[in-house]
Amino acid sequence: MPEVLFDRKEQINEIAQNLFRTNGYAATSMRDLAKEVGIEPASLYSHVKSKEALLQKICFRIADEFFDALQKILKKELSAQEKLSKAINAHVSVILNNLDATTVFFHEWKHLSKPSLSEFKSLRNKYEKQFRSIIESGIESGEFDDVDAHVSIKLLFAMMNSIYEWYNPKGKLKQKDIVENIVETFIYGVVSSEN
Amino acid sequence: MPEVLFDRKEQINEIAQNLFRTNGYAATSMRDLAKEVGIEPASLYSHVKSKEALLQKICFRIADEFFDALQKILKKELSAQEKLSKAINAHVSVILNNLDATTVFFHEWKHLSKPSLSEFKSLRNKYEKQFRSIIESGIESGEFDDVDAHVSIKLLFAMMNSIYEWYNPKGKLKQKDIVENIVETFIYGVVSSEN
DNA sequence: CCTACCGATCGGTAGG
DNA sequence: CCTACCGATCGGTAGG
Numbered sequence: 001m002p003e004v005l006f007d008r009k010e011q012i013n014e015i016a017q018n019l020f021r022t023n024g025y026a027a028t029s030m031r032d033l034a035k036e037v038g039i040e041p042a043s044l045y046s047h048v049k050s051k052e053a054l055l056q057k058i059c060f061r062i063a064d065e066f067f068d069a070l071q072k073i074l075k076k077e078l079s080a081q082e083k084l085s086k087a088i089n090a091h092v093s094v095i096l097n098n099l100d101a102t103t104v105f106f107h108e109w110k111h112l113s114k115p116s117l118s119e120f121k122s123l124r125n126k127y128e129k130q131f132r133s134i135i136e137s138g139i140e141s142g143e144f145d146d147v148d149a150h151v152s153i154k155l156l157f158a159m160m161n162s163i164y165e166w167y168n169p170k171g172k173l174k175q176k177d178i179v180e181n182i183v184e185t186f187i188y189g190v191v192s193s194e195n
Numbered sequence: 196m197p198e199v200l201f202d203r204k205e206q207i208n209e210i211a212q213n214l215f216r217t218n219g220y221a222a223t224s225m226r227d228l229a230k231e232v233g234i235e236p237a238s239l240y241s242h243v244k245s246k247e248a249l250l251q252k253i254c255f256r257i258a259d260e261f262f263d264a265l266q267k268i269l270k271k272e273l274s275a276q277e278k279l280s281k282a283i284n285a286h287v288s289v290i291l292n293n294l295d296a297t298t299v300f301f302h303e304w305k306h307l308s309k310p311s312l313s314e315f316k317s318l319r320n321k322y323e324k325q326f327r328s329i330i331e332s333g334i335e336s337g338e339f340d341d342v343d344a345h346v347s348i349k350l351l352f353a354m355m356n357s358i359y360e361w362y363n364p365k366g367k368l369k370q371k372d373i374v375e376n377i378v379e380t381f382i383y384g385v386v387s388s389e390n
Numbered sequence: 391c392c393t394a395c396c397g398a399t400c401g402g403t404a405g406g
Numbered sequence: 407c408c409t410a411c412c413g414a415t416c417g418g419t420a421g422g
């Protein structure tokens with residue numbers, strides 16, 4: 001009888017995501033990880049090349065997820081406003097479906113070392129540029145005010161990428177509610193339309 | 196002749212802020228710090244009780260600065276909209292005037308240990324509550340839409356507290372520009388008023 | 391502010 | 407996947 005009840009490698013990755021999120025990458029030791037997994041520290045190295053390899057895997061997998069989600073939306077023929085709403089929804093989905101991993105992605109990438117680090121940064125810039133193009137085309141078409149797109153995209157990312165700080169998966173708020181709040185705030189603001 | 200050309204303790208604090216920001220608290224060793232300061236590692240302990248004492252000092256000093264800035268505004272008799280603008284300006288000022296320290300404040304507080312940690316959290320909650328009260332009174336008076344104040348304040352904090360990630364002190368953007376962008380985005384949104 | 395040093399812990403390897 | 411272990415580095419102290 002096959003005893004592949006679970007994939008140890010995957011288990012290690014998931015526990016690492018959780019520990020890196022909770023305690024930070026630098027403050028998490030391979031011994032902490034081994035203990036949570038339930039094996040001896042040295043045994044981790046049968047499944048994992050190094051501590052940093054764990055971090056790399058998290059960071060680049062999440063980068064892929066963000067890209068894949070965005071590409072599908074960029075292809076569509078939509079107004080800038082609709083495209084932006086859908087892109088926000090897609091981005092927030094990736095976050096909510098990968099809370100541990102995205103938190104590590106946002107916080108711990110600076111601990112990547114040389115070749116990975118610059119690759120990571122360039123992926124991030126590329127993604128931001130693609131996202132920003134939605135805002136820029138909205139400005140061009142007159143749908144949006146003539147805002148500073150470089151600053152606006154930073155503010156939008158800030159709202160989306162800080163969700164992990166306050167979102168409670170067991171709370172009443174659903175993904176739809178969060179997306180609506182961000183879209184409403186970013187696109188229309190909080191001021192009463194009667195004023 | 197007095198040789199107090201500078202305060203060593205203050206110098207240590209400032210370099211610690213910078214290192215904690217750049218490399219993170221856990222990944223910064225007292226030896227790194229000593230090297231930057233230009234003394235032997237053991238000599239740090241003539242000026243500093245422990246590594247964590249350095250972190251505590253940063254976190255609680257910044258908490259104080261945020262509180263002081265906000266109290267002055269809460270006292271004033273202003274519309275919710277004006278009060279909110281001024282509070283945003285005050286909060287952003289603290290950040291821009293303390294970029295290293297506020298970055299550490301936002302990122303590294305989780306490395307505080309037991310009694311400090313809960314004190315820190317309760318200060319944060321208290322500050323958020325005070326800030327949120329501005330939005331709540333704006334909703335009550337009809338100045339603002341009937342938004343979810345708990346979510347709105349998280350989105351507003353996200354925009355303000357992520358500034359350190361992209362702000363370049365040597366760039367063209369002035370504090371006034373950043374505040375305007377945040378106020379405009381949060382209060383009015385990016386959508387063209389003609390639509 | 392320094393020399394000398396402590397016990398603890400780190401990421402990782404050898405060899406089975 | 408384990409036992410046994412490596413050299414490096416950690417925060418911090420004693421004593422001057």
